[in-house]
Amino acid sequence: xxxxxxxxxxxxxxxxxxxxxxxxxxxxxxxxxxxxxxxxxxxxxxxxxxxxxxxxxxxxxxxxxxxxxxxxxxxxxxxxxxxxxxxxxxxxxxxxxxxxxxxxxxxxxxxxxxxxxxxxxxxxxxxxxxxxxxxxxxxxxxxxxxxxxxxxxxxxxxxxxxxxxxxxxxxxxxxxxxxxxxxxxxxxxxxxxxxxxxxxxxxxxxxxxxxxxxxxxxxxxxxxxxxxxxxxxxxxxxxxxxxxxxxxxxxxxxxxxxxxxxxxxxxxxxxxxxxxxxxxxxxxxxxxxxxxxxxxxxxxxxxxxxxxxxxxxxxxxxxxxxxxxxxxxxxxxxxxxxxxxxxxxxxxxxxxxxxxxxxxxxxxxxxxxxx
Numbered sequence: 473x474x475x476x477x478x479x480x481x482x483x484x485x486x487x488x489x490x491x492x493x494x495x496x497x498x499x500x501x502x503x504x505x506x507x508x509x510x511x512x513x514x515x516x517x518x519x520x521x522x523x524x525x526x527x528x529x530x531x532x533x534x535x536x537x538x539x540x541x542x543x544x545x546x547x548x549x550x551x552x553x554x555x556x557x558x559x560x561x562x563x564x565x566x567x568x569x570x571x572x573x574x575x576x577x578x579x580x581x582x583x584x585x586x587x588x589x590x591x592x593x594x595x596x597x598x599x600x601x602x603x604x605x606x607x608x609x610x611x612x613x614x615x616x617x618x619x620x621x622x623x624x625x626x627x628x629x630x631x632x633x634x635x636x637x638x639x640x641x642x643x644x645x646x647x648x649x650x651x652x653x654x655x656x657x658x659x660x661x662x663x664x665x666x667x668x669x670x671x672x673x674x675x676x677x678x679x680x681x682x683x684x685x686x687x688x689x690x691x692x693x694x695x696x697x698x699x700x701x702x703x704x705x706x707x708x709x710x711x712x713x714x715x716x717x718x719x720x721x722x723x724x725x726x727x728x729x730x731x732x733x734x735x736x737x738x739x740x741x742x743x744x745x746x747x748x749x750x751x752x753x754x755x756x757x758x759x760x761x762x763x764x765x766x767x768x769x770x771x772x773x774x775x776x777x778x779x780x781x782x783x784x785x786x787x788x789x790x791x792x793x794x795x796x797x798x799x800x801x802x803x804x805x806x807x808x809x810x811x812x813x814x815x816x817x818x819x820x821x822x823x824x825x826x827x828x829x830x831x832x833x834x835x836x837x838x839x840x841x842x843x
Contacts (some may be wrong), residue, residue, distance in 0.1 A: 473596040477571055479515040484554075484569045484598040491567060492694050497558050498536055498615055506556065506567070516569075520544060521554045534579045538616045543561040546624050548574075552628070555577040557600070559613040564603035571596045575629060575669050580719050585677040588623060591669035593689070607631045608672075612703050619687065625676055632668035636735070639843045643738040647837055649776040653734055655727040666724060667731035674710035674728075681709070684807070692804050695829070697815040698753030702790065707736050708758075715782055737762075737775075741831065742838040746826045753819060756831055760818040761788050770833065 473481075487509050495502045507529045516522050524540035541555055551572050557565040572592035594601060611623035644657050656667060679686040679702070686693070686702065693702045714720070714729035742753035748756070762768040765782030769776045778784075795810045820829040839843075 473571075476515070477596045480519060481515050481569060481596055481598050483516045484567060485804065487516075488567050488599060489586065497556060497566070500532070503532060503536065503556075507828070509637045519552060519554065520550060521552045525554060525556075536616050538614050542614070542620070542623055546622055548624075556615045557609075557613050558615050558617070559610075562600075562603065562606050562613065564604060565600040565613065568598045568600035570594050570598065570601045572626070572628075577669060577673065578721060578724065580717075581670060581673060584717070584719070585674055587673065587676040587680065587715065588625055589673045589676040590624045590626045591629045591672050592626055593665075596629050601628075604631070604717045607635070627668075629665055629668045629672075629674040632672075635739070636664050636668070636731075637661075639742070640734050640739040640832075640842055643742075643837065643839050644734055645708065646841055647773070647775055649771070649774045650735075652775070652777050653730040655723065656730045656734065659727070660686040663727055667728045667783060670714070670724065670728035671707075671710060671732050671735070674713055677705050678706035678709040679758075683799050689799075689804070691806050693811075695808075695812070697753050697819065698808065698811055700750035700752075701757065701811060701815050703751060704736065704758055705789065705792050707732055708785050711785060712782070712789065715729075737768075740841075741834040742843055744830075746830065746835070748830055752830065753815070753828050755834075756820070756828065757815055757818045758788075759831060759834075762789075764818070811825065 484738075487506075490504065490509065497503075507526060510517055510526055512523060516612065517526070521541065524544040525538065527540050528536065528538045538555060545553055551574070552569070553572065554569045556567050559565055572594055575593065577591070577592045600606065607628055609626040609628075611619040611625065641657075644653055648657075648768070656664065659667075682705070684692065711729050711732050714725040716724065736755060737758055738755075740751040741759065743749055743752045743755075751802045759768070762781070762784055763770065765787065766778055766783045767781040769778055783801055791814065792811070795807065795814060798810065799807045820831070821827075822829050
């Protein structure tokens with residue numbers, strides 16, 4: 473981190489501590505106070521992205537619009553990102569700043585599966601971005617709450633690598649049959665970083681594919697089990713691309729397939745215990761579907777990947793696609809009911825608690841491994 477950026481980050485962190493707690497961050501009063509603090513700052517106000525943000529706040533209407541701020545970010549003028557954020561699932565984010573470096577990608581992957589995805593490594597950041605859960609930044613996380621077609625979606629790949637090393641690697645070693653993931657078990661950080669970058673690119677691309685893409689059908693899929701099923705739909709799609717697109721470099725594609733499968737099948741499965749989040753519900757669906765259709769086998773305390781697994785994954789995706797295809801002739805509510813029925817078929821729903829139960833196997837793994 474350069475001395476200049478350190479001064480900027482320190483100033484952001486100081487202003488963060490001065491902002492009123494539990495205030496309406498979109499209110500004219502809050503934004504006027506913030507603008508005064510930014511204008512009187514010594515180092516922060518000199519940064520182009522901050523000047524863009526201040527211009528947006530000066531010209532705010534009844535609802536804030538960060539047109540200049542996002543234009544600065546989307547055009548990658550200086551690899552600096554600054555804004556006022558408001559996202560319930562990222563509670564530590566407020567006024568925050570980061571600098572980043574972009575990561576290389578395979579040309580065919582970027583062209584064939586193009587999206588506004590930005591896999592980056594954070595090089596310096598304020599306190600909000602230090603939060604472990606902030607592994608991505610979406611356009612709607614800014615206070616204007618908008619996502620426009622040209623807005624970039626940032627994924628912080630160094631956090632993905634750290635998370636994989638902290639949790640998933642332990643689970644592979646302890647839970648999977650030996651040799652299940654030959655390319656990522658014990659892989660160095662460079663290989664994990666590349667696989668993570670492939671994952672997020674394919675993930676965002678596939679959200680926008682199919683008969684019920686996101687964001688068009690976001691409202692139809694906002695229930696926890698359906699949000700989880702959507703995440704699973706796009707990740708299985710990504711896995712099948714890695715297995716079947718022979719124009720992609722073979723070892724990198726296979727490593728990305730192993731990485732996505734390990735994250736989805738193992739790490740997400742222990743998230744949120746004892747109350748599963750939507751990603752954990754998706755992992756339950758995947759585990760139970762694969763178990764019941766001979767894709768995997770639980771033998772003692774080890775999961776074995778069966779040779780039929782790629783075929784079973786394709787069958788899984790085909791079932792979801794068949795349900796979503798009904799949107800061409802049926803109401804959204806009927807198709808949503810079909811997706812929910814499919815999800816509940818492979819999960820354990822507790823009627824009394826009104827929530828999903830974790831798979832006992834993964835609850836024990838979480839406790840045993842301390843993950």
